[in-house]
Structure formats: structure tokens, C-alpha cells
Amino acid sequence: MPTTDLLQRLLSHALIIAASLLCAVPALAQPGDSRTPPSGWALGVGAISQQKAYAGIDRDNMAIPFIQYENRWISISGPQVGFKLLGLDLAPEQRLNVALVARWDGSGYDDDDIEDTPILNGMRERKSGIWAGARIAWSSRWVDISAEALADASGNSEGKRFNLGVEKTWHIGERLLVTPRVGASWQDRKSIDYYYGVRADEARAGRPAYLGQSGVNTEAGVRTMYLFDRRHSAFVDLEVSRLAGDIKDSPLVDRSTENRIFVGYLYRFR
Numbered sequence: 001m002p003t004t005d006l007l008q009r010l011l012s013h014a015l016i017i018a019a020s021l022l023c024a025v026p027a028l029a030q031p032g033d034s035r036t037p038p039s040g041w042a043l044g045v046g047a048i049s050q051q052k053a054y055a056g057i058d059r060d061n062m063a064i065p066f067i068q069y070e071n072r073w074i075s076i077s078g079p080q081v082g083f084k085l086l087g088l089d090l091a092p093e094q095r096l097n098v099a100l101v102a103r104w105d106g107s108g109y110d111d112d113d114i115e116d117t118p119i120l121n122g123m124r125e126r127k128s129g130i131w132a133g134a135r136i137a138w139s140s141r142w143v144d145i146s147a148e149a150l151a152d153a154s155g156n157s158e159g160k161r162f163n164l165g166v167e168k169t170w171h172i173g174e175r176l177l178v179t180p181r182v183g184a185s186w187q188d189r190k191s192i193d194y195y196y197g198v199r200a201d202e203a204r205a206g207r208p209a210y211l212g213q214s215g216v217n218t219e220a221g222v223r224t225m226y227l228f229d230r231r232h233s234a235f236v237d238l239e240v241s242r243l244a245g246d247i248k249d250s251p252l253v254d255r256s257t258e259n260r261i262f263v264g265y266l267y268r269f270r
Helices: 002-019 111-116 189-196
Strands: 040-051 060-070 072-077 080-091 095-103 129-139 143-151 159-168 170-172 176-187 216-225 232-242 259-269
Touching: 159 189
Parallel strands: none
Antiparallel strands: 040 060, 040 259, 060 072, 072 080, 080 095, 095 129, 129 143, 143 159, 159 176, 170 176, 176 216, 216 232, 232 259
8 A cells, every 4th residue: 555545544533532531531521520721732642442332343442542622712622623603601500502613523434444344345435525504502510411513524425413411520529520421413315315325326235225314323421531630630431333224224233322431631731
């Protein structure tokens, strides 16, 4: 394989893995702080292991560095960029934030997956891409709730998604934080059909043509974070997603769930 092609594939895999870190990477502000954080940035390194739902696809394991930056107007976390539009203190310990967001999403499969996964042999690549839209989040002392409306800005699937998440951070002593979360992600017909559908010219014995419809994935996860001091922290994040019925019914899929484990270290410069 030519050197340039190899570098492009390595970069593509790095971006795909980085995209799945968004829910796991802690914010620059101390967890549980609902107010606007001061300007600052952080560097981290982590290792992730994730299993996609495609039948026979290998589990993906990778170590990767990541960066965070945040100020009053913008936030960057790995492959996600947020532009802050509005921040309101509704009451003591309650805050509402509205932002525009854009992120790299690692759904789909590339030529390497097609070559290494029998059920995908003969399929055309389903490309990852950038999803963009609006996010609204309400933070309080009791719970944090967020909602997102996103569209495929890359134009690969021409799909849309709506995400809803609920989480709560528990402080155990001075250094340990535990954050359980639940969420749901509605995906429209175009999104599911692009990544899990089988076109007529891709059908073969054991892989019939399939037209995906809209559906809802649900997920549950927990992040445990240990603060060595104000600059150094380590965390472990576990997540399991239950797939929508129209994804599970795809002939490309042989499981009803996907899962991810992520461990990492973060250094805050401020």
C-alpha cells in the first residue's frame, strides 16, 4: 500500500475513534459546575475499545491523544466544536446553555472493514462525516439534561438525528466522581438506510436487499473520574447502546447492542 494511502487510512481511523470519545471526555470545568468555565485548555491520552454491530466485524482497539479548549464563546473537545449562543442563569445552581455544534461521526465502514468482514464483501463504502446542528442543555444540582438536533453536513447519508441525554454527577469524597447517564437517539430513515441498508445491486445469497426505516437507539453509561489534583485526572467510561429495531433487522447486523470502554488521563493547563 502506498505511503500516502496508509497515512490517510490511519488518520481516518483516528478521527473515527476520536468521535466516540465525546461523551467520555470530562469538561474543562470541574464536573458538576454548571456555570460558564474560564478560558483554558487541556491535553489527554486514552485507550478505547469498541464493538460495532456489523456481523463479524473486528473489535476496534486504539490508543489516541486528544485536546480540549474552552472560552466564553467556543468549546473544542476532540472532533467536536461548539459555538456558544446563549447562557442564562435561571436560578441558583440552574443554568441554560444554547450552542451550535459540529462533530465528526464515525458511523459506517471503510474499505478495510469491507475487505476484512465477510458480510460486507461486495458492499460500497459507507462514509463517516460531519454532523452539525443545535444543542440546548439545562444544568442543575439535581440533574443535567441535554437535547440536540443534527443533520449530516457532509451529505453522505443526507440524514437527521435527534439526541436526548440525562446524567447526574455524584461526588464521593473529595477526589472521586461518578456520573451515570442514559440517553436516546432518534435517527431518520435516510440515516439508518445509508449505514445499514443493502442496495439492490449489493444483494447476494445471505444478504438480501434491505431498506432501513427510522428508529431510536437507547444507551446507558457511567463515567468514573479520579482527581489527583486540580490539573491531573484519570477516568474510565463504560457505555452500552441498544439498537433500534430497523438496525437489528438489517442483514448486515448480528447483534442487538454495541458497547464501548474508554480509559484516559487528562492534564489541565488552567
